[in-house]
Amino acid sequence: MNLVNEEKKYVYQTYRRFELILVKGKGQFVWDDRGKKYLDFFAGVSVCNIGHCHPRVVGAIREQASRLLHVSNHYYTAPQIMLARDLVRRTFPGQVFFSNSGAEANECAIKLVRKWSNDRHPGQNRYEIIAFENSFHGRTMATLTATGQEKFHKGFEPLLPGFRYARYNDISSVDALINKHTAAIMIEPVLGEGGVYPASAEFIKALRARCDKHNLLLVFDEIQTGLGRTGRLFAYEHYGIKPDIITLGKSLAGGLPIGATIAKKDLAGVFGYGDHGSTFGGDPLPCAAAREVLGVISPSLVRDIRVRGAYFAKGLQRIKNKFPQLVKEVRSTGLMLAMELEFPGREIVEYCQKRGLLINCTQNTALRFLPPFIITRADIDKAIGILEESLIWVALKR
Ligand SMILES: *Cc1c(COP(=O)(O)O)cnc(C)c1O
Numbered sequence: 001m002n003l004v005n006e007e008k009k010y011v012y013q014t015y016r017r018f019e020l021i022l023v024k025g026k027g028q029f030v031w032d033d034r035g036k037k038y039l040d041f042f043a044g045v046s047v048c049n050i051g052h053c054h055p056r057v058v059g060a061i062r063e064q065a066s067r068l069l070h071v072s073n074h075y076y077t078a079p080q081i082m083l084a085r086d087l088v089r090r091t092f093p094g095q096v097f098f099s100n101s102g103a104e105a106n107e108c109a110i111k112l113v114r115k116w117s118n119d120r121h122p123g124q125n126r127y128e129i130i131a132f133e134n135s136f137h138g139r140t141m142a143t144l145t146a147t148g149q150e151k152f153h154k155g156f157e158p159l160l161p162g163f164r165y166a167r168y169n170d171i172s173s174v175d176a177l178i179n180k181h182t183a184a185i186m187i188e189p190v191l192g193e194g195g196v197y198p199a200s201a202e203f204i205k206a207l208r209a210r211c212d213k214h215n216l217l218l219v220f221d222e223i224q225t226g227l228g229r230t231g232r233l234f235a236y237e238h239y240g241i242k243p244d245i246i247t248l249g250k251s252l253a254g255g256l257p258i259g260a261t262i263a264k265k266d267l268a269g270v271f272g273y274g275d276h277g278s279t280f281g282g283d284p285l286p287c288a289a290a291r292e293v294l295g296v297i298s299p300s301l302v303r304d305i306r307v308r309g310a311y312f313a314k315g316l317q318r319i320k321n322k323f324p325q326l327v328k329e330v331r332s333t334g335l336m337l338a339m340e341l342e343f344p345g346r347e348i349v350e351y352c353q354k355r356g357l358l359i360n361c362t363q364n365t366a367l368r369f370l371p372p373f374i375i376t377r378a379d380i381d382k383a384i385g386i387l388e389e390s391l392i393w394v395a396l397k398r
Pocket of ligand 1: 045101102103104106136137138139188192193221222223224225249250
C-alpha cells in the first residue's frame with residue numbers, strides 16, 4: 001500500500017504536504033518511515049515547543065488516560081480547574097475558558113467582546129473589532145474574517161460583519177478606524193503566519209492607550225507567541241502592558257489539542273450559564289498535559305530561549321551578509337525567526353529536508369523557524385550549515 005496515494009484518494013486535499021511520512025519523535029528530532037532522522041526546526045507550527053513526546057507530558061497523559069478520559073462539563077474535573085489556576089497565576093487576575101484549538105480560543109474572545117459590548121452599550125451596535133492586515137487568527141468563519149488576508153477570504157463570502165483591518169505597526173491607520181461602533185482591537189504581538197513581524201513597543205503602547213481612552217478591549221492572540229516562544233513567557237511582557245484578553249492554543253498541551261481564552265477579572269461576569277460551551281473543552285487529558293508543559297517552562301528555560309534565539313539570529317545574519325543577492329532580511333524575537341528570501345522558499349525547504357532539517361516557509365518567501373526550546377548550540381550550528389549549503393546550491397544553479 002502506498003500511503004501517499006491513499007491520502008490523495010481518501011483525505012480532503014487541503015494541505016500541500018511534503019513527501020514525508022513521520023512515525024516517531026523525541027526531543028528536537030523526528031524520524032520518517034525509513035528510519036531517517038530529522039532535526040525539527042518547525043516543531044509542528046510551534047506546538048512541540050518543549051520537544052516531541054516530552055517525558056513529563058507523556059507521563060501525565062499515561063497517568064490521566066488510565067484514570068479518566070472524559071466526562072462532560074456538567075461536572076467538575078481537577079485538571080481543568082488546576083490548569084486555569086496555573087494560567088491565571090502566570091498572567092493576570094481573571095478567568096479562563098477552555099476549548100480545543102486556537103481558532104476556538106479566538107472565537108471565544110470574539111464572542112466575549114460582542115457580549116461585553118452588548119451588555120454595556122445595549123442597542124448601540126458597538127461590535128466592530130479592528131484586526132490587522134497580514135494577520136492570522138484561524139479558519140472558522142469568525143476567525144477567518146478576523147484574519148486580514150484576502151487569500152483566506154476568497155470564496156467564503158459573505159464574511160462575518162464587524163471587522164476592520166488596520167496596518168500593522170501603524171497607529172494612524174488604527175485611529176482612522178476607531179468610531180462609535182468599535183468594541184475591540186485584536187492583534188498578534190508578532191505576526192506569525194504573516195512572516196514573523198514583531199509589533200513595535202510604541203505601537204503596542206499606543207494601542208493600549210487607545211483602548212483605555214475609548215473603552216475598547218485589547219485582545220492578544222498569543223496562540224503562536226505565547227508560552228516562551230518570543231523569549232518571554234508571554235509576548236505582551238515585552239511591552240510593559242497587559243491585554244484584556246489573551247488566547248492560547250498550539251503548544252499549551254505539548255502536542256494535544258487545546259485552546260484557552262484568558263480574560264481579565266472585570267470580564268468575569270460577561271458569560272453566564274449557557275452563553276458558551278464545548279463538549280471536549282477543558283478535558284482532563286489535555287489539561288493534565290498542559291499543567292506539565294507550564295511546569296517545564298521555567299524562568300531559566302525562558303532565559304535560555306533568548307540566548308539561543310540570539311545565537312541563531314546571529315547565524316542567520318551571517319548567511320544574509322554572505323548572500324546579499326538571495327537573502328533580503330532576517331527578523332527574529334526569541335526562538336521565532338524568519339529569513340526573508342528574494343525568491344520562493346519551497347526549494348530551500350525541500351533541500352533542507354533532504355539534508356535532515358525540517359523548516360517552514362510562509363508567505364512564499366519567508367523561511368520561518370520555530371525550533372523547540374531545547375535545541376543546543378550544536379543543533380543551531382548544524383541548521384545554519386545546511387541553510388548555507390542550500391543557498392550555495394541555489395547560487396550555483398543560477
Ligand atoms: C495557529 C494559529 C491560530 C489557529 O489555531 P488552530 O489551532 O489552527 O485553530 C490562530 N492564531 C495564531 C496566531 C496562530 O498561529
